[in-house]
Amino acid sequence: MAMLIKERRVITESAPSPDANVIRLEPADDPAAVADRLDGVARVEVNFPKFGDGRGFSIGRLLRERYGYKGELRAVGHITRDHLCFMESCGFDAFELREGEDPHEALAAFDDFSESYQASVTRPRPLFRRRTR
């Protein structure tokens, strides 16, 4: 039993069945290598082994924007609430927080920033193309 955040809700997940069709990517992995296996997977997990290792952010965007992945994209590893806002912008919709991090409290962090200048998965057009003149 593990607590995780999925689509901005805290859920309790039972242990996954061992044959679940899950792709797990490490930071150095190239998402292009799994691009043709994305159809029908239960989820893609991207590992963030350290607090400051930001490679997975690029992996998330590539999976969504370049390889068209629509299913669950889960960030696992050293995830704190301080990552959530940016991870969501990069296409992640599920998060296994590191031990000691309260997922209920962490929910507020999705709203740390209400806008972003840049184009991202959740805002495909950058702010300068969304401004009303």
Next chain:
Amino acid sequence: MYRYDEIDQRLVDERVRQFRGQTERFLAGQLSEDEFRALRLRNGLYIQRYAPMLRIAIPYGLLSTRQLRKLADISRKYDRGYGHFSTRQNLQLNWPKLEQVPEMLAELATVQMHAIQTSGNSFRNVTTDHFAGVAQDEIVDSFVWCEIIRQWSTFHPEFSFLPRKFKIALNGARADRAAVEVHDIGLHAVRDERGEVGFRVLVGGGLGRTPIIGVVIREFLPWPHLLTYLEAILRVYNRYGRRDNIHKARIKILVKERGPDRFREEVEAEWAQIKDGPATLIAEEIERVAARFTRPAYERLANLDLGAIAVPGFAAWVKRNVHPHKRPGYAAVTLSLKKTGVPPGDVTADQMDAIADLADRYSFGELRVSHEQNLVLADVRQRDLVEVWREARELGLATPNLGLLTNIISCPGGDFCALANAKSIPVAEAIQRRFDDLDYLHDIGELDLNISGCMNACGHHHVGHIGILGVDKNGEEWYQIEIGGNQGETRPGAKAALGKVIGPSFARADVPLVVEKLIGCYLERRDSDAERFVDVVHRIGVEPFKEQVYGNADQRAARHHRERAVA
């Protein structure tokens, strides 16, 4: 001055709230030391030798008087009544209290300021020419482009956890006053044969412990592609930059290890995927950002003959500290923060208030911070110059030494910084005292002397014509000296260059004498006054200078022999 719109302000306010929460979680034990470290650094907060240090962002060095007064105020209220302008055009306060920092940031936010990404493994303050907008050799107004990059690089969701810090400089004039060749990315505005604006893109330059001159990876990038191209470079760096060793994590190592050609191919391949995508810039956005900058309401004036003003001392100041302006009847003025006895770049709160008054009365309420750690009043009427000079002199800000040996760039060094191997401020002062004769200084001519207290090179010693580096030898402070460095193409043909070490290091007390010997060698060898120290080093090489300092090769060998015998 760029004026925030509602969204700019909201994001800064949201950052204050976020950091307040992070600080509270840390103090409550919910965030580890390591986690909080990464978070506080990206808010400019270091834990230093004696106290925390807060680095406040001054985007591209542009500052309004309202902001400067707020900085004075904050430095009195939360610190010790002074601040230090850094080579990244930022302001550092050396004595804040950790638990008060959220409050300081909240106060800064009221004047559209912050400490966002002034440290940590993130995009740092984008820097530019301190004469942007007023230089006679201007190609584009670099402030507009810097603001566009500032917005793109602020809270970038994909690039907020980079392998290492990332510094971008943009130069908008023909002369390079932004040192673009020694930045992670350097952008030099150019126009093509049709007059269209674009950028020459350099990558992989930098100082620090592995100084490297950047390489051009694109000769002409049309402006609409600026952000997609930056995004492509950053994606390659974010994915493949080394994260196993902090000393190899800068983009320059990636460029070097892959080789510029392969790196360029990777960037171009990535760019091909996102080129012409939604992040492609549009003319309306450039106009929108440009329109948010306030512009001086210049008068129609004629140029004055400043040489005809016979006030003793004024001419020397004009010669060094007054700079040409693109509008007739105006000039840019450097207020020197390099008075002997004051740490380079330091100003007191009272001086900040007085400088704000000066800028309000004489320069449309704005000023700039230069990467040489001085302040610039960019829009002074020539007819006001005598008055500005008198008032600046009263404030101790009129040292007429711009471009001269005593205009020393220096990091705070071992007096403050936890990383330093050696002090730098007392070395700067000792050199300034040794060279206190203004006529002699003018005779020596243009010379950049830069001092860093450790190999992280915050004092840019690699690109000083004379560079001094503090090193630690068995717990003692020693100083290694380099010559021949050059910050960039500040004049045609003078490319950026890294200094060469002249030999074994020196005790602190000997440094001024060594500098004097180097100068002596230069004065003997120069062809004319027009040939600068650095030109002579490049023409004749390091050896004659070495001989002057250490004696000739035979003497050196004999001494080496003696030293070995003693050891």
